[in-house]
Amino acid sequence: MATNLTMPQIKKSILIVGAGPGGYVTAIKAAQMGAKVSLIEADKVGGTCLNVGCIPTKALIHVSSTFSAIKEQSAKLGITVSGMDVDWAKAQQYKGSIVKTLVGGVEGLLKANGVAVYRGRGIVKDAHTIQVGSKTLTADCIILAVGSEPVRIPIPGADLPGVIDSTGTLALTEIPKSFVIIGGGVIGIEFASLFASLGTKCTIVEALPRILPPIDAEITRMVRADLEARGIAILTDARVESIEQAGASYTVHMNYQGQAQTVEGEKVLMCVGRRAMTQGIGLEEAGIVLNCGKVVTDDHFQTNVPGIYAIGDCNGKLMLAHAASAQGIAAVNHIMTGRDSYHAETVPSCIYLEPEVASVGRKEEELQEQGIAYRCGTFSLSGNGKALIEAGGKGMIKILADAKYGQILGVHIYGPRATDLIAAAAIAIRLEATVDEFTSTVWAHPTVGEALGEAAEAVFGNSIHWPPKKK
Ligand code: FAD
Ligand code: AMP
Numbered sequence: 001m002a003t004n005l006t007m008p009q010i011k012k013s014i015l016i017v018g019a020g021p022g023g024y025v026t027a028i029k030a031a032q033m034g035a036k037v038s039l040i041e042a043d044k045v046g047g048t049c050l051n052v053g054c055i056p057t058k059a060l061i062h063v064s065s066t067f068s069a070i071k072e073q074s075a076k077l078g079i080t081v082s083g084m085d086v087d088w089a090k091a092q093q094y095k096g097s098i099v100k101t102l103v104g105g106v107e108g109l110l111k112a113n114g115v116a117v118y119r120g121r122g123i124v125k126d127a128h129t130i131q132v133g134s135k136t137l138t139a140d141c142i143i144l145a146v147g148s149e150p151v152r153i154p155i156p157g158a159d160l161p162g163v164i165d166s167t168g169t170l171a172l173t174e175i176p177k178s179f180v181i182i183g184g185g186v187i188g189i190e191f192a193s194l195f196a197s198l199g200t201k202c203t204i205v206e207a208l209p210r211i212l213p214p215i216d217a218e219i220t221r222m223v224r225a226d227l228e229a230r231g232i233a234i235l236t237d238a239r240v241e242s243i244e245q246a247g248a249s250y251t252v253h254m255n256y257q258g259q260a261q262t263v264e265g266e267k268v269l270m271c272v273g274r275r276a277m278t279q280g281i282g283l284e285e286a287g288i289v290l291n292c293g294k295v296v297t298d299d300h301f302q303t304n305v306p307g308i309y310a311i312g313d314c315n316g317k318l319m320l321a322h323a324a325s326a327q328g329i330a331a332v333n334h335i336m337t338g339r340d341s342y343h344a345e346t347v348p349s350c351i352y353l354e355p356e357v358a359s360v361g362r363k364e365e366e367l368q369e370q371g372i373a374y375r376c377g378t379f380s381l382s383g384n385g386k387a388l389i390e391a392g393g394k395g396m397i398k399i400l401a402d403a404k405y406g407q408i409l410g411v412h413i414y415g416p417r418a419t420d421l422i423a424a425a426a427i428a429i430r431l432e433a434t435v436d437e438f439t440s441t442v443w444a445h446p447t448v449g450e451a452l453g454e455a456a457e458a459v460f461g462n463s464i465h466w467p468p469k470k471k
Contacts, residue, residue, distance in 0.1 A: 011035065012335055013139035015130050016328075017122040017281075020047020021054075021321040022312030023145030024106050026328030031113040033336045038139065039115050040122040040132050046103045047147050048313070049321040052167045055102060057187075059095040060170070061194050061352045068197035068354060086198055088175050095170070122146075124282035127307045131282075141307045141335050144295060145328060146281065148274040148313035153182070157243030162250050163268045166191070172267070176200050180252045180265035182240050183272040184211030186351050189227070191269055193353045196232050203233040203263050205240055205254055214349060216363055216398060216412040223357060223414065226394065230354075235263070243268055276314040292316075299342075300334040301327050309335070323347050346426045350419040355391045358422035361410035361429045364400055373403035377435065377458030381415045383465040384454070385446040391416040397455040399435065406434040406459065417448050424452060435459045 012035045016023045019041035027039040044051045067086055074081045110117055120132040124144075130137045150165035152158045164172075166187055175198050181188045184206030192202040204211065204227075211234060212220045224234055238256040245251075250268045254261050276294045289296045289304045294316030301309045309331040312324030330342035351357040367374045382393035395415030401408050411425035428438065438456035443449050454463040462468045 012141065014038075014141050014143060014332070014335065015040065015122075015137055015139040016143045016145055017124075017130060018042075018047065018145035018147055018312075018314070019045045019106075019110075019117070020145060020147045020312060020324060021049045022147070022314075022324030022328045023047065023143070024110060025325035026143055026145060026311065026332055027115045028109055028113050029329045030332045030336070031115050033332060035332070035336065036139070037113075037115045038118060038137055039110065040118045040120065040130060040137070042119075042121040044103060045106050045110070045117070046099075049324075050102050050106065051099060052170055054321050056095045056099055056170050057166075057190060057194070058352055059098045060091060061190065063091040063094065064194045064197035065354050086175070088173070088198075092173075122281065124286045124288070124308070126286060127305050141309065143328065143331055144278075144283075144303075144308065144310040144314055145312050145324065146277045146314045147324075148276050148316075148319060150271065151273050151275045152270055153240065153272050155240065155242050157245070157250075158270065160243060160245050160250065160268075162245070162266070163243055163270055165269070166271055169267075169269050176265070176267040178249070178265045179203070179267050179269060180205060180250065180263050181269045181271065182252070183270065184208070184234065184236065185271065185273070186212065186214075186349075188269065188271040189223075190352055191271070192232050193227065193230075196227075196230050197354065201231070201233075201265075203235065203265065205238045205252065205263065206234070206236045207239040209237050211236060212351070212357075215351070215357060216359060217365060218398065219357060219359075219396070219412055219414045222396065223351075223353065227353075233263075235261070274313065274319060276316055278314055300340065301331040301342075302334065318344075318347060320347065320349065343430055346430045348419075348422040348426050350422065352419065355395050355414065355416045356418035357414050358418035359410070359412040360422050360426045361408070362400060363410060363412070364398075367400060367409065372409075374400050374409060375403050375406075375459050376400055377455045377460075377463075379451050379455035379458055379463050379466060381448070381451055383463070384415075384448060384451045386448050387415050387451065389446070390448075397451045399438070399452070399455045399459055401435045401456075401459045406436055408433055408435060408438065408456075411452070411455075415448055415451070421449055421452065424449065 014030050014035045016027050016039045027037045031037045118132045123131045128138050178201040181204045184204045196202045238254045240254045242253045295310035301311050311327035313319045333341040348360040377399045379397050381387035381395040398412040400410040408428050435456040443453045457463045
């Protein structure tokens with residue numbers, strides 16, 4: 001029987017609300033699997049990630065880290081540089097050109113895959129219907145991918161003009177001389193690193209006893225020490241209570257370890273978390289259960305209303321672009337085939353610092369709390385040639401493995417190229433690989449990746465390029 005491979009048979013129709021990395025990837029996947037797909041977007045295709053999140057921050061971080069690498073290393077490398085400066089307007093243009101290229105590319109992909117894009121705010125009417133302006137769209141299933149927006153803590157001064165969020169920071173027309181950053185989460189720390197490299201005096205104010213709570217504690221201590229060595233002031237156990245304008249700058253009042261304290265900045269960045277954009281779009285009226293504004297779903301990302309799914313930032317499970325995309329693909333697989341395809345344990349977390357941080361799988365603290373018997377292998381990147389050449393040997397790799405069989409449970413990296421290297425660790429976890437399989441894999445030399453093999457060696461024995469452990 002002749003089959004038409006290029007025109008898949010339409011099996012289902014799906015309405016997707018929101019065209020961020022959750023919604024647009026889901027739309028393309030669903031279309032490729034033969035669904036009739038309509039994608040509704042209130043603002044720009046690409047969502048937070050492409051327009052005001054991952055991509056523009058990483059473009060500016062590329063500028064700042066290139067600048068600091070030349071500034072810090074040129075003398076040592078024998079490169080003579082004079083009159084070095086950052087033209088912020090050009091840096092912003094560079095950022096804008098990358099965003100434009102990617103957003104245009106996504107629009108092209110949607111078209112090429114036959115996805116119908118509707119512009120406007122989608123309102124849920126029932127389990128099969130979305131209203132967009134005067135249009136009523138219907139389908140077999142709905143996938144909500146409406147994302148999130150920055151929150152502001154309700155304190156006096158939170159609305160002053162120089163108190164900005166991540167979106168405002170990305171749009172700055174000048175590099176501030178000083179910046180108070182409220183919130184020591186991933187976004188706050190990345191911005192502190194970015195602006196510190198450009199010469200801004202940055203102060204991070206974090207309410208909890210440590211910065212970057214989701215990251216391995218040992219790596220967090222190293223990151224903190226390195227950020228402080230770069231001149232970034234970090235105040236932990238410091239809860240911001242109010243902000244006041246003082247001429248051209250702002251005074252941030254806080255309770256710092258039980259004492260009243262203030263810190264001044266030309267700008268104040270408030271990055272204390274994000275909330276799901278689930279208000280006023282008919283979710284409660286349609287009977288969808290929310291928890292603190294986040295859409296509650298099961299393991300297939302289906303809500304309590306059969307046929308309505310919620311993926312990405314709006315379900316609040318893990319606010320990362322690749323998690324949103326993977327959840328969307330899983331929802332589509334569930335709709336089209338009834339099968340599961342999401343492996344939460346393989347979702348990496350990355351922080352774009354100098355050097356980078358990346359981790360996947362279980363944390364040591366978690367294993368301890370859950371009483372899981374594990375072994376830990378670490379390798380300092382001072383013993384790795386490539387890391388020494390590129391970043392002075394700063395950083396480490398930590399591998400956590402099951403004590404009995406050596407199955408890799410978690411990998412934590414602080415070092416150059418960490419955000420790319422973590423892919424090897426994620427696939428190892430997906431394949432339930434053991435440290436034995438890591439040590440019997442041949443790693444190219446000289447690469448930072450070799451250190452993964454060395455850290456694996458350290459789990460049950462000794463690394464080659466490190467003195468033997470004392471008995
Ligand atoms: P979003 O990207 O927020 O997209 C939701 C879309 O839905 C938006 O376009 C919105 O306009 C639209 N929408 C909302 N309501 C409606 C409606 N009713 N009708 C129609 N459309 C609607 N993650 C990473 O993985 N790596 C990073 O390096 C990274 N860096 C970040 C840096 C910053 C500064 C920020 C703020 C975030 C960063 N993130 C990063 C997080 C990442 O951007 C989000 O996790 C990701 O964008 C979530 O994707 P999403 O599709 O769920 O939602
Ligand atoms: P994240 O949720 O990862 O974006 O990080 C936001 C950070 O902001 C968290 O680590 C919070 O502890 C921190 N935070 C929230 N409220 C305050 C506050 N009033 N003062 C200082 N830090 C805060």
